[in-house]
Amino acid sequence: MNTPLYRIAFIGCGRRAHEHAAGVKADGRCEVVALSDLSTESSERLNAEFGFTGNIYTDHKEMLAKEKPDVVLICLWTPLHLPVFRDCAEAGVKAVLCEKPMSATWGECQEMGRIAEANGCQLTFSLQRRFAKGNQTVRRLIKEGKIGQVVRMDLYSPPNLLDCGIHTFDQAISYMDETPAKWVLGAVDTTETYNWFNVPSECGASGRIVFANGVQANLVSGEMDTWDPAAGDATKTWAGVRVHGTEGFIEVMWDGQIIRGVNYKDPSWTPEMELSSMTDQMEGYVRHAIDCLGTGEEPEVSHAKALRASEIIFAVYESVRRNARVELPLADVTDSPFITMLENGQFAK
CATH class of the missing domain: 3.40.50.720 (NAD(P)-binding Rossmann-like Domain)
Structure with missing residues (x-):
């Protein structure tokens, strides 16, 4: 054949x-x-x-x-x-x-x-990055209950949300078996504005995301004051997710590099490290x-899954425009709220 x-x-x-x-x-x-x-x-x-x-x-x-x-x-x-x-x-x-x-x-x-x-x-x-061996391992460990029930996440991304944050949001959603976000409250930093691939963007963002399963996530995007690459500090997550469960936590970089994992009942446990190249x-x-x-x-990595991650990005921007939290699904929005506000001169210099 x-x-x-x-x-x-x-x-x-x-x-x-x-x-x-x-x-x-x-x-x-x-x-x-x-x-x-x-x-x-x-x-x-x-x-x-x-x-x-x-x-x-x-x-x-x-x-x-x-x-x-x-x-x-x-x-x-x-x-x-x-x-x-x-x-x-x-x-x-x-x-x-x-x-x-x-x-x-x-x-x-x-x-x-x-x-x-x-x-x-x-x-x-x-x-x-869904196909990185480390990310596949983390998904398996979470399903096996190695850190108990997931209750909270810390999400880290370089600037900006559209190009970089989408990887972090997609990583988080994949760890929760494709659970979508329920509501978003966000802020953006326009101290500087960038242009990535002919799209203007913020230089930093922060926020709070609550998912449909009740998991709450804190978002940090932009320059990480706590991370000093010159000092060789590789223990800080600048692009990835820290997953907190009832029985432990796992901290993972974008490409599946597991920085550390802790099981509260078994201090000797160390998650296996599996690296994969681009x-x-x-x-x-x-x-x-x-x-x-x-x-x-x-x-x-279907378009339906990419939409879930993208929706969070535009919900952060819409939260800034409304000065309020935004319930999802994201309705009555077709633009990029960030670009609209930028073009209207709504961000202070």
Whole structure:
């Protein structure tokens, strides 16, 4: 029985495309037939580095029409995700693996989900840290009750929430078996504003999140005053989650590095450390997405799961706009409240 081959195409061939390409290269079911980028040099470089023989285009619509790929990897800046995904879905692409974050506004995030469901196109986002061995271990330990019942979380992220916080929120949600948030109270720091991939952002944020299962979480995003990399202090979590249970706690970095774990009844217990590289994670991401294309099951990083994490981000921003806590699901919001407030000059200099 022959292994099925999926026709693969890349839209966007920059640095992140190379990380996605490692996952594609490792999966024997994938055949790269085309690459699209405004820079022909970038496409040629991706072809050469991974031994692909894809046809090169500068117009992704022309590529979709001529090559008819089964699977497309979108590795573009954030504002391009929605329009390019729409083009893929309308062209009959079976699955799209898109770079995170979803989009710059909550309405656009929801629209991506609507298009995926309306067209039967499997849409996933590169929240590849779910495939880190350490994160898989933590999920297992929590299910086994190693720290008892989860009651609280401390969430840490570099700036900014849209690009970085989504990893932290997704990590936390995955530890609670996909439980969504119930309400959010947030604040943002605009001492400085950044522009990441053509989307303006805050330099820091904080807040309180209560999940539907009653777990309460404290959020810290931005510069960590308690962490000094120059001093070699590796015991502080600057990107990840500390999970507090009734019988212990586990502190985990984004990529699954377990900083420490404590079981109150068994002081000798030490959680096993399992590290995985970005390449390992991307291989797991691509392999799982291709698997799900065949089985029809919901992917580990489906658009529905990305929406849960994204909703928290925009709820933090909406809380700032309302000066009040925000109940979820997030209703009557289609913009990015942060961008709207910034453009309206509502943040003090």
